[in-house]
Amino acid sequence: MATMTAAQRREQERSAYDAFMRDCPTNQLLGRLSDKWVSLVVAALAGGPRRYSDLRRKIAGVSPKMLTQTLRTLERDGILTRAVTPSVPVRVDYELTPLGRSLGGLLTAVKDWAEEHIEEVHAARERYEKQEPGAGVGVGAGAPEG
Known part of the structure; x- marks a missing residue:
């Protein structure tokens, strides 16, 4: 049996990533990235570096x-x-990396979508709340099968 190099092992693992699997690192990363504070921080930094304050x-x-x-x-x-500038008080600046900038476009688009479509979501919620109790529940109406 031939041994694999570290690069070959990483490539094999990469091809096996499946975010739908709970223990997959991509599932864990997706969970982290879907946090609202992560989205807002990345979107705030998309315009350039910012201080903590x-x-x-x-x-x-x-x-x-x-x-x-x-x-x-x-x-x-x-x-x-994170860049720390020794001063009184200490100055701390944050800036997206190239990896962060690639993510920033996506998260900013989601934030923009939410701002653009919130009225439609509010209207849908109102329509949903006006339904009779139990309306829309069942197979084929959005309820899980099984």
């Missing part, structure tokens, strides 16, 4: 703890870089 102001509702955690995760995954 700018991100806090831009992203309403994010706690300092959650923003810090999100930034660290994105830095670990290679989506953004």
Whole structure:
């Protein structure tokens, strides 16, 4: 039996990625990327580098703890870089990497879609809530089979 090089093993693993499988690394990454704070941070950085304080102001509702955690995760995954400038107070800037910029276009498009279509979603919700109890439930009407 011939041994595979590390590059061959990575290529074999890459061809086996399936985001529908719970234990697949791509499933885990997709879960992380679908977090609303991740989407908003990446979209905020799509326009260029920002300081931590700018991100806090831009992203309403994010706690300092959650923003810090999100930034660290994105830095670990290679989506953004963090630059610390020693000063009083310390200046910390975040910027998307090339990998992050490729993701930024997608997440910004999703954010833009949500902003553009929220009224249609509200109307659909209202229509749904006006249905009789149990209406629309059953096979063929969106309920799971099985």
